[in-house]
Amino acid sequence: MSPVAKPLLDTIRGARQARPPLWIMRQAGRYLPEYRELRARAGSFLELCYTPALAAEVTLQPLRRFDLDAAILFSDILVIPDALGQEVRFEAGEGPRLEPITPEGLGKLRPDAVLERLAPVFETLERIRGALPPGKTLIGFCGSPWTVATYMIAGAGSTDQAAARIFALTQPQAFAALIDILVEASIAYLVRQFEAGADVVQLFESWAMNLDEQQFRDYVIAPNRKIVEGVRARIPDAAFIGFPRGAAAMLPAYAAAVRPDALGLDYGTPPDFADRALPRSLPVQGNLDPIRLLAGGPQLDLAIDGIIAAFGNRPHIFNLGHGILPQTPIANVERLVRRVKGG
Amino acid sequence: MSPVAKPLLDTIRGARQARPPLWIMRQAGRYLPEYRELRARAGSFLELCYTPALAAEVTLQPLRRFDLDAAILFSDILVIPDALGQEVRFEAGEGPRLEPITPEGLGKLRPDAVLERLAPVFETLERIRGALPPGKTLIGFCGSPWTVATYMIAGAGSTDQAAARIFALTQPQAFAALIDILVEASIAYLVRQFEAGADVVQLFESWAMNLDEQQFRDYVIAPNRKIVEGVRARIPDAAFIGFPRGAAAMLPAYAAAVRPDALGLDYGTPPDFADRALPRSLPVQGNLDPIRLLAGGPQLDLAIDGIIAAFGNRPHIFNLGHGILPQTPIANVERLVRRVKGG
Numbered sequence: 001m002s003p004v005a006k007p008l009l010d011t012i013r014g015a016r017q018a019r020p021p022l023w024i025m026r027q028a029g030r031y032l033p034e035y036r037e038l039r040a041r042a043g044s045f046l047e048l049c050y051t052p053a054l055a056a057e058v059t060l061q062p063l064r065r066f067d068l069d070a071a072i073l074f075s076d077i078l079v080i081p082d083a084l085g086q087e088v089r090f091e092a093g094e095g096p097r098l099e100p101i102t103p104e105g106l107g108k109l110r111p112d113a114v115l116e117r118l119a120p121v122f123e124t125l126e127r128i129r130g131a132l133p134p135g136k137t138l139i140g141f142c143g144s145p146w147t148v149a150t151y152m153i154a155g156a157g158s159t160d161q162a163a164a165r166i167f168a169l170t171q172p173q174a175f176a177a178l179i180d181i182l183v184e185a186s187i188a189y190l191v192r193q194f195e196a197g198a199d200v201v202q203l204f205e206s207w208a209m210n211l212d213e214q215q216f217r218d219y220v221i222a223p224n225r226k227i228v229e230g231v232r233a234r235i236p237d238a239a240f241i242g243f244p245r246g247a248a249a250m251l252p253a254y255a256a257a258v259r260p261d262a263l264g265l266d267y268g269t270p271p272d273f274a275d276r277a278l279p280r281s282l283p284v285q286g287n288l289d290p291i292r293l294l295a296g297g298p299q300l301d302l303a304i305d306g307i308i309a310a311f312g313n314r315p316h317i318f319n320l321g322h323g324i325l326p327q328t329p330i331a332n333v334e335r336l337v338r339r340v341k342g343g
Numbered sequence: 344m345s346p347v348a349k350p351l352l353d354t355i356r357g358a359r360q361a362r363p364p365l366w367i368m369r370q371a372g373r374y375l376p377e378y379r380e381l382r383a384r385a386g387s388f389l390e391l392c393y394t395p396a397l398a399a400e401v402t403l404q405p406l407r408r409f410d411l412d413a414a415i416l417f418s419d420i421l422v423i424p425d426a427l428g429q430e431v432r433f434e435a436g437e438g439p440r441l442e443p444i445t446p447e448g449l450g451k452l453r454p455d456a457v458l459e460r461l462a463p464v465f466e467t468l469e470r471i472r473g474a475l476p477p478g479k480t481l482i483g484f485c486g487s488p489w490t491v492a493t494y495m496i497a498g499a500g501s502t503d504q505a506a507a508r509i510f511a512l513t514q515p516q517a518f519a520a521l522i523d524i525l526v527e528a529s530i531a532y533l534v535r536q537f538e539a540g541a542d543v544v545q546l547f548e549s550w551a552m553n554l555d556e557q558q559f560r561d562y563v564i565a566p567n568r569k570i571v572e573g574v575r576a577r578i579p580d581a582a583f584i585g586f587p588r589g590a591a592a593m594l595p596a597y598a599a600a601v602r603p604d605a606l607g608l609d610y611g612t613p614p615d616f617a618d619r620a621l622p623r624s625l626p627v628q629g630n631l632d633p634i635r636l637l638a639g640g641p642q643l644d645l646a647i648d649g650i651i652a653a654f655g656n657r658p659h660i661f662n663l664g665h666g667i668l669p670q671t672p673i674a675n676v677e678r679l680v681r682r683v684k685g686g
Contacts, residue, residue, distance in 0.1 A: 248591060268553060
């Protein structure tokens with residue numbers, strides 16, 4: 001480990017700080033003019049993800065503007081299906097489109113090819129690592145198996161994940177096989193992310209809502225647990241931030257079984273509920289509503305102060321409870337950083 | 344009150360039953376061939392809602408097939424904006440479309456015209472009341488103000504209610520005025536529903552997720568509380584089922600402040616969590632995942648039994664945790680009813 005203190009990584013390791021360290025989900029993104037400028041010059045979205053010089057540059061852009069404590073790899077959760085050989089396209093303004101997978105099509109996925117296809121991601125991490133000031137934490141990530149599977153099965157995002165939920169209940173063997181493929185690919189991918197310089201990785205379970213308790217245990221808890229255990233079998237001190245979005249009531253069960261080093265909270269999770277429900281030693285991350293950041297003004301300060309106060313007695317990383325919105329004014333982000341840093 | 348026992352209403356009033364009474368959200372709907380047949384003959388969706396003979400017939404259809412304990416008024420939560428004078432259309436397969444409201448447009452809403460426009464709804468309730476067997480409970484409903492406002496502001500449904508959430512934070516005075524109009528219209532509407540024969544009304548807060556704690560208190564709890572208090576000021580024993588969907592962690596605060604007679608649970612709420620978090624005397628309703636009903640088979644029986652067991656020590660109304668899906672096989676509904684009834 002680096003001899004220089006990294007406040008964000010230290011917080012994940014359990015240290016409380018005088019002021020919470022800070023990063024912002026989607027901090028490298030469309031609200032930044034320099035991102036939009038670079039994005040317009042690049043080819044497809046996936047080409048941008050797979051071009052190390054550009055992906056590293058995009059990753060570092062927000063840290064040049066704001067006093068953030070971490071860089072997060074610029075990539076997408078759907079590089080895994082792409083690397084498995086499923087067709088993935090990002091249509092402008094429409095979100096991702098995939099060739100939906102069928103039980104019969106599972107055999108065509110190529111788990112052995114994943115690390116080769118994702119080699120540019122590891123080079124990106126190495127470049128970021130080399131350019132990042134020593135006090136900054138480098139965050140890698142992947143999509144959790146259920147969330148990735150919802151896109152692979154439906155061929156697109158959806159409001160209720162109905163296609164994947166029907167698939168899981170009516171084709172349980174094919175579903176289990178798909179989840180197993182994703183667990184193994186994710187373990188291999190994350191191990192290489194740590195080897196390439198990631199200090200910590202976040203597991204994005206973006207579609208953890210819309211599941212009943214048993215489904216949550218089967219689709220969310222079990223696969224995420226396997227990933228954490230699988231990576232730690234090879235890298236014992238591998239640090240994880242778990243982020244099961246939209247499942248406040250299941251957070252204690254998730255934390256106890258998956259055993260992440262820190263737990264990301266969406267903005268729908270009441271801070272005092274989370275503080276009561278979770279072990280005091282468990283670091284939490286979050287959970288400002290991105291709409292409050294977009295709207296700005298005194299309500300933003302009030303909301304920031306409330307979150308910091310609610311988590312004052314435990315290790316806390318300040319963040320949004322969901323990704324920053326493209327129309328967010330830069331001045332509001334500056335205001336957020338000043339407020340969190342106590343300026 | 345009728346001298347004949349109504350198991351579902353009695354449960355709402357706090358009586359435990361040997362087997363839970365049962366109704367199904369959207370039980371009058373597209374999964375029924377007789378509904379599809381009648382719908383094809385009717386004009387627009389709103390015309391169907393406003394034609395008492397047809398709306399009453401649709402309401403009663405599911406009770407002819409299944410041993411359900413309640414009929415629920417066939418209508419829509421968007422009759423309120425329609426009655427206020429906002430343009431509301433239902434496009435086939437696309438969901439509702441409204442002319443989005445602006446702060447300047449609030450003055451054009453006509454709260455005084457609401458009851459006149461909704462007169463056919465009250466006639467529908469009277470017709471259902473007259474035709475309903477005496478042991479069956481008649482449920483009325485309205486959309487809660489925040490949920491209705493999300494459609495009025497965005498002009499359509501949305502996955503994240505961003506338009507309404509931005510409106511609320513950036514135009515707080517106009518937003519408060521809109522909510523006040525909806526609270527008053529809802530009180531008048533529900534009082535007339537009780538007078539026309541409803542035994543109980545359900546407050547559908549379908550978009551209670553995606554709010555942070557303060558927003559939930561301001562947009563959900565406060566207006567629903569005003570509605571319950573406003574109706575009870577005129578009908579002291581008016582019975583309410585509150586249903587704030589997608590906000591498991593906020594259920595205790597909602598129940599304590601809004602004081603519904605029963606609380607509807609979505610399927611994302613773990614039953615044992617709800618049972619622990621809520622007063623033992625509070626009746627609950629729910630919460631089977633509609634996808635499980637659609638998929639059928641042994642997993643359906645297991646899920647039904649689990650829910651009944653979890654709520655075995657409190658008054659419990661069996662229901663889905665969200666509306667029944669159009670592609671649900673009739674045979675699965677028959678299986679559900681048999682299983683719940685202990686057959």
